[in-house]
Structures are given as C-alpha cells and as structure tokens.
Amino acid sequence: MKSKDIQVLINGQEFKAKEGELVIDIARRNGIFIPALCYEESLKPYGACRMCIVEIKNEGVKKKITTSCTLQAFDGLSIETDSEEVLKHRKVLLELYLAQAPNSSKLKELALRYGVNRTRFRQKIRDDDPLNNSCVLCGLCVRVCSEVMSAGVINFIGRGEKTRVNTPYFEQSELCLGCRACAEVCPTGAIEFRDDGDIRIAASWSNTKVELKKCSMCGKYYAPVKLDKKIDTLYYYKDRDDELRDMCPDCRRKAIARKMTLIAENEVEKYAK
Numbered sequence: 001m002k003s004k005d006i007q008v009l010i011n012g013q014e015f016k017a018k019e020g021e022l023v024i025d026i027a028r029r030n031g032i033f034i035p036a037l038c039y040e041e042s043l044k045p046y047g048a049c050r051m052c053i054v055e056i057k058n059e060g061v062k063k064k065i066t067t068s069c070t071l072q073a074f075d076g077l078s079i080e081t082d083s084e085e086v087l088k089h090r091k092v093l094l095e096l097y098l099a100q101a102p103n104s105s106k107l108k109e110l111a112l113r114y115g116v117n118r119t120r121f122r123q124k125i126r127d128d129d130p131l132n133n134s135c136v137l138c139g140l141c142v143r144v145c146s147e148v149m150s151a152g153v154i155n156f157i158g159r160g161e162k163t164r165v166n167t168p169y170f171e172q173s174e175l176c177l178g179c180r181a182c183a184e185v186c187p188t189g190a191i192e193f194r195d196d197g198d199i200r201i202a203a204s205w206s207n208t209k210v211e212l213k214k215c216s217m218c219g220k221y222y223a224p225v226k227l228d229k230k231i232d233t234l235y236y237y238k239d240r241d242d243e244l245r246d247m248c249p250d251c252r253r254k255a256i257a258r259k260m261t262l263i264a265e266n267e268v269e270k271y272a273k
C-alpha cells in the first residue's frame with residue numbers, strides 16, 4: 001500500500017515526508033544532523049544507544065523525549081533535535097560513551113561538537129583490547145555481518161561489564177569474507193583491517209586472514225577471493241564479461257572506456273562510408 005504524503009516540523013521548519021517514515025531519515029534527507037551510534041539504514045532500527053533522541057513538541061504526547069531512529073512520522077508531528085532537554089541528556093550519554101571507548105577519535109569529535117571534552121565516569125581501559133578501547137557495543141558490526149553479509153563471523157562475548165565483540169573464543173574465523181562491512185558501519189572507527197600483499201588481515205577479529213584476488217591487468221591485489229565467489233553465486237549473470245570481472249575497479253573503468261571509444265570509432269567509420 002502506498003504511504004500517505006504528510007508534513008512534519010523539524011526545528012520549526014516544515015518538511016514533506018511519507019507517513020510512517022523514520023524521523024532520523026527525514027532529518028538526514030534534509031541535511032539536519034542527528035547523531036546516531038546504533039542506526040544504519042540497511043538494518044532494522046534497534047534503538048539502543050539513545051544518541052539520536054529528539055523532543056516531541058505536540059500536545060498530548062506522553063513520551064516527549066524519544067529516539068528518532070524508531071520514531072515514525074505522522075502528519076503534523078513537530079520535533080526539536082537540539083532542545084535544552086535533548087542536549088542535557090545527550091551530553092550525559094556522550095560522557096558515558098567516552099568512558100566506555102576512551103580511545104575513539106570519532107567519538108571524541110562527536111562529543112566536542114556538543115562541548116563535551118571530558119567524562120566524569122570511570123574510564124574502562126583494557127590492555128591489549130583488539131578494538132583499541134574504542135568500542136561502544138552498539139552491535140552494528142555484529143548485525144551487518146550476520147543480517148546483510150550472512151557471514152556471522154563476530155558476536156557479543158561475555159556479560160555485563162565484561163561484554164565484548166569478537167570472534168568465538170577469540171580464534172581466527174573461517175567464515176570471514178574480508179568485506180570490511182563491519183568497519184564501514186562502525187560509528188567509532190574501532191575496527192582495523194590491513195592488507196599485506198595477497199592477504200587481508202582482520203586485525204580486530206583475532207587476526208583472521210583472507211586471501212585477496214589479483215587484477216588480471218595491473219597485478220594489484222584488490223578484492224577478497226571469498227567475497228568475489230559469494231557475489232558470483234548470488235548475482236551470476238550469463239552475459240557477464242569475464243575479462244572485465246577479473247580486473248580491479250581502476251582497470252575495469254579504463255577497459256570499459258577503451259571499448260566505448262572503439263564502438264564510437266566504428267560507428268563514425270560506418271557513417272563516413
């Protein structure tokens with residue numbers, strides 16, 4: 001069923017939206033910044049970090065402060081993203097997260113945006129933390145790995161204060177595709193990968209190693225072999241150009257440009273005859 005067109009007010013400004021759309025998406029689409037640690041568009045909203053809170057200004061609404069990543073828009077909804085109340089809560093949250101992930105420069109940057117440059121809470125520093133004391137346990141890496149990539153390489157380990165994210169028993173994983181999706185979605189920049197010749201090393205995930213594929217043209221190692229095979233099984237198309245498939249993105253672009261030029265030259269020749 002088609003969603004109804006509605007109007008919402010964000011910080012006193014009117015915006016068009018669809019009924020049921022998430023408020024965080026409407027704000028982002030219109031260039032309004034709402035901080036978020038556990039929201040990622042490709043995954044279902046989770047509502048865990050509370051960083052994205054907003055204040056509802058409509059009369060008769062019971063819960064005035066709520067998470068914008070779970071709030072569904074309705075016609076006439078009016079919210080404020082940085083009201084006094086919101087900022088008060090957000091600053092405390094930032095202090096809590098700074099204590100949990102004291103080494104995350106991304107988090108420090110976000111905190112500074114709200115004038116927070118220190119934390120009153122006890123910092124949880126662990127020696128030899130594979131996530132460099134930068135993880136806020138938002139769970140995005142775990143979810144993207146299982147729900148989007150269907151790989152299930154990492155998970156939460158331990159309980160309470162001892163909870164961490166990593167591979168089971170902190171052992172190297174056979175399942176890792178080396179796709180780096182976890183690092184892409186991590187809001188604190190906690191996850192480290194590095195490429196060493198034909199091997200990609202998931203340094204944060206128990207130094208799991210993944211073989212890389214070589215470009216047939218320039219010889220550069222550019223994509224994990226396992227990921228390439230997975231894409232092949234999922235999106236195999238019979239008319240694919242095998243020559244292009246084994247090239248790195250740079251060489252592929254150049255080869256396509258060459259092919260297009262040849263086609264254009266042939267066409268010109270045909271007309272010239």
Ligand code: SF4
Nearest residue numbers: 135136138139141186
């Ligand atoms: S490593 Fe990053 S994405 Fe994973 S739980 Fe920690 S903060 Fe979230």
Ligand code: FES
Nearest residue numbers: 036047049050069
């Ligand atoms: S981003 Fe909304 S609760 Fe985490």
